[in-house]
């Protein structure tokens with residue numbers, strides 16, 4: 227199963243390609259200069275080391291063109307890589323009006339997941355407290371097709387929520403917290419986002435056919451004693 231979606235993988239590959247190019251240039255440059263400027267048969271180089279005066283830059287060895295090159299070229303590359311690194315963030319933050327919305331509320335130390343948080347009201351609930359005790363565990367679309375289900379699953383002896391979503395469906399996750407900052411991390415999707423008390427955060431994702439199967443969801447913002455057990459399982463079905 228490929229995790230993270232196409233946009234993540236193309237970014238990963240592009241970073242690897244640039245890392246290989248930079249590595250090759252550095253290595254060629256390193257060995258070229260090591261060999262070219264080595265001292266042979268104990269002869270000293272063109273300058274005497276005694277000529278160096280501490281605190282005084284040996285201007286005669288300066289090469290402005292070279293310094294500008296190794297400053298400007300990596301700078302351009304870093305700016306470019308920073309720019310393309312926004313791609314996945316942009317994608318998970320781009321709202322899709324057709325996305326089916328699922329709410330996830332962080333609590334110390336469990337996740338409350340609701341398949342249909344916006345029923346009953348035309349707008350988003352004002353607070354996650356309103357949604358307590360009225361979680362929808364299933365949602366069918368207009369064609370009667372199941373696109374969200376919440377059940378439970380046993381993970382290492384503990385009962386955890388199991389969120390089931392359909393491949394090729396667009397989902398918007400509405401994220402809340404009832405106490406402190408949490409952060410659901412969809413491990414195999416490569417997505418994470420903070421949940422904040424008193425604030426709604428969102429992320430959007432369309433699981434692909436390649437992602438059919440189960441993967442872990444865990445909290446990645448330290449939230450107290452049982453932070454490490456604040457997990458759930460996400461299953462993508464066909």
Ligand SMILES: [Cu+2]
Pocket residue numbers: 407408409445446447448449450453454456
């Ligand atoms: Cu946590």
